[in-house]
Amino acid sequence: MVTVLGPDAINEEKFTAWCTRLKILGLMFDTAAGTVAMPQHKIDKIKTCVVVSYHADSLSRSDYRSLLGLRHVATCVRPARPFLQRLRQQEQFLHRWQRVQLPLLNCVALEFFQVLPPPAVIVEMDASDSGLCALVPSSKQVLRYAFQANERHLIEATKARSQVRFDINYRELLSCAFAAQV
Numbered sequence: 001m002v003t004v005l006g007p008d009a010i011n012e013e014k015f016t017a018w019c020t021r022l023k024i025l026g027l028m029f030d031t032a033a034g035t036v037a038m039p040q041h042k043i044d045k046i047k048t049c050v051v052v053s054y055h056a057d058s059l060s061r062s063d064y065r066s067l068l069g070l071r072h073v074a075t076c077v078r079p080a081r082p083f084l085q086r087l088r089q090q091e092q093f094l095h096r097w098q099r100v101q102l103p104l105l106n107c108v109a110l111e112f113f114q115v116l117p118p119p120a121v122i123v124e125m126d127a128s129d130s131g132l133c134a135l136v137p138s139s140k141q142v143l144r145y146a147f148q149a150n151e152r153h154l155i156e157a158t159k160a161r162s163q164v165r166f167d168i169n170y171r172e173l174l175s176c177a178f179a180a181q182v
Contacts, residue, residue, distance in 0.1 A: 020032040027039075049063075049066050050070075068084070070084070121136065124137070125172070125176055125178075125179050126175060129152070130147060130152075131144060131145050131146040132144070132147075132171065133175070143178070143179060154166040
């Protein structure tokens with residue numbers, strides 16, 4: 001690069017060393033360990049928000065929205081999912097001047113604190129260079145889609161030039177959309 005652009009083309013101060021631990025969106029990602037962690041000050045902030053809301057008789061709109069902002073917690077804590085669902089349902093009825101009475105948010109069924117219910121339908125999907133496939137074991141269905149010539153040409157072009165963007169990841173997403181539509 002220095003040969004082509006000259007000795008002043010690279011600013012060494014702007015480069016960062018390769019690191020397996022990164023802070024993105026306030027979360028600590030460790031790619032070597034395969035973990036995501038939340039800094040302690042964020043955990044303390046979340047706890048404070050929940051405790052204040054728990055002990056309050058009613059919530060202002062901004063406090064309500066603060067609770068809705070905790071949706072990332074629901075990805076890790078299963079009992080938080082139905083609570084956040086109920087928050088979202090009530091949000092559409094919330095007006096700027098209104099305060100939410102907290103009994104509306106209580107009474108979450110105990111079944112949500114157990115393991116998740118079994119899925120109604122299981123669909124297994126896959127994609128290849130020749131087409132898409134989805135298996136529905138419960139109904140003993142096999143859904144297949146063979147790529148047309150122009151799509152196979154795009155696949156070959158992607159292998160040569162990554163800018164074409166018809167790679168395997170995209171085809172896997174297509175298989176999800178295919179299974180959902182059929």
